[in-house]
Amino acid sequence: MEHSFLRHLLKGAHKDEAEARRRRLTLYFISYVGGTLMAIMAGINVGGDNPFLIAALAVSATVIYLNVIASHIFPHSDVSYYVAGLIVLFTFNALIYTGGYNNTGLYFLYPLIFVQIIVVSFRPALLYVAATMMLAVVMLFNQHLIYAQYAEEDVSRFLISMGCFICVAFIAENFWHQSRKEMLEENLERTRQANTDPLTKLPNRRFLEAVYFEKVSKDPVSYFPLSTVVVDIDHFKVINDSYGHDVGDEVLIQFTEIMKSAVRTTDIVARTGGEEFLVIFPKATLTQAVKLAEIIRAKVEAKPFDKGDIHHKITASFGVATALTDGNINATLKQADDNLYQAKNSGRNKVV
Numbered sequence: 001m002e003h004s005f006l007r008h009l010l011k012g013a014h015k016d017e018a019e020a021r022r023r024r025l026t027l028y029f030i031s032y033v034g035g036t037l038m039a040i041m042a043g044i045n046v047g048g049d050n051p052f053l054i055a056a057l058a059v060s061a062t063v064i065y066l067n068v069i070a071s072h073i074f075p076h077s078d079v080s081y082y083v084a085g086l087i088v089l090f091t092f093n094a095l096i097y098t099g100g101y102n103n104t105g106l107y108f109l110y111p112l113i114f115v116q117i118i119v120v121s122f123r124p125a126l127l128y129v130a131a132t133m134m135l136a137v138v139m140l141f142n143q144h145l146i147y148a149q150y151a152e153e154d155v156s157r158f159l160i161s162m163g164c165f166i167c168v169a170f171i172a173e174n175f176w177h178q179s180r181k182e183m184l185e186e187n188l189e190r191t192r193q194a195n196t197d198p199l200t201k202l203p204n205r206r207f208l209e210a211v212y213f214e215k216v217s218k219d220p221v222s223y224f225p226l227s228t229v230v231v232d233i234d235h236f237k238v239i240n241d242s243y244g245h246d247v248g249d250e251v252l253i254q255f256t257e258i259m260k261s262a263v264r265t266t267d268i269v270a271r272t273g274g275e276e277f278l279v280i281f282p283k284a285t286l287t288q289a290v291k292l293a294e295i296i297r298a299k300v301e302a303k304p305f306d307k308g309d310i311h312h313k314i315t316a317s318f319g320v321a322t323a324l325t326d327g328n329i330n331a332t333l334k335q336a337d338d339n340l341y342q343a344k345n346s347g348r349n350k351v352v
């Protein structure tokens, strides 16, 4: 089994839920509060002398509501975030174009750009903000093209403060992402250590129970029939007693390598005890699993432990059982254990 496969499974159990929740809640909050405010402002301006403002606010409010409804219907899709970024681009520049209520539009733009930075993820947000600001600059320096009119000093103050604001917002956002990434990596490493046997680097019993069988129960179609093979090295105590514990450790490592080389990357080889291992073959019938176990058994037998003066034949016994559904994994493991016991009692170096 590839180390990266174990990492991949652990990573799946470690997704950055906090970041996803932050984006989603920001989208909901700004959509409901912002959409309602815009609808109210459109209403207040009805009858005023700025029809563009009413139209811009009404369009923004409607699209914001439609977008947030779509995000509830498709909660796993990112499209609503990118649409929200476009709505900001439109509303931001519509406020500059129309001048907003009593020409106060420029003051409402800071939170809008911040929303764009959070909701659209970091790199695309750079593009969104650049496009939004470029359009704004074109309008502010070509005021003959737009409805509102701003004094030159207001434009300078706005652009300078907005420039500073954008820098600070991106720096803060970058730190948030970096620190979350480091924290997730640390957590992943800690989880990996807790789920890995330090000697053989194989996944351990905790990994099987807390991660693998969880995953299996969530997606039974991809795993069942699930064949399990309990493997135990024969007379391992003799190796320790004859050559010492260190040599015993080396035998365990060699044994691990042989087993890993005999299985597919989607199979699992775990160390469940001292000289006891569990091999799992997803999507394998009992007959197939017995054949696969026989291949491993023959490979182990064919490769004695050779080091210096030591030449020791290694064999192992195998107990195989197959679970057809999620409900009988424990019974299957017990059956595989019983079969191993039979293999041991009937002469060892066998698959039962």
Ligand SMILES: Nc1nc2c(ncn2[C@@H]2O[C@H](COP(=O)(O)OP(=O)(O)OP(=O)(O)O)[C@@H](O)[C@H]2O)c(=O)[nH]1
Pocket (backbone or CB within 6 Å): 199, 232, 233, 234, 235, 236, 237, 238, 240, 244, 245, 246, 247, 248, 249, 252, 273, 274, 275, 344, 348
């Ligand atoms: N070197 C080493 N030995 C270990 C480790 N974990 C368990 N052992 C040893 O494995 C041996 C297991 O011995 P037994 O349970 O008697 O089994 P066995 O000698 O393999 O005999 P059968 O299983 O009946 O064939 C014991 O001597 C343990 O000390 C380890 O990490 N390293």
